[in-house]
Amino acid sequence: MADYYLTVFNQSGEQLLNETIQAASDEEAKRIGEQKLAEANYSAHPHRLTRAGKLLLFHR
Numbered sequence: 001m002a003d004y005y006l007t008v009f010n011q012s013g014e015q016l017l018n019e020t021i022q023a024a025s026d027e028e029a030k031r032i033g034e035q036k037l038a039e040a041n042y043s044a045h046p047h048r049l050t051r052a053g054k055l056l057l058f059h060r
Contacts (some may be wrong), residue, residue: 002027004056006036008047017042021049026056033057 008017018038023029023038033049034057036042049057 004051006033006049008042008045
């Protein structure tokens with residue numbers, strides 16, 4: 001299992017969510033991250049999902 005970091009911002013750059021996700025693979029982390037974004041209605045907000053400096057999801 002690896003640690004992934006999901007961060008969501010509002011349009012002014014204020015952090016709305018900063019959560020650690022544990023997943024066995026990048027694909028699993030993406031699925032979990034997208035699910036969390038949808039549940040919190042943050043899918044359209046600027047967000048990113050990273051692991052060890054690698055950008056896996058990004059929305060501006």
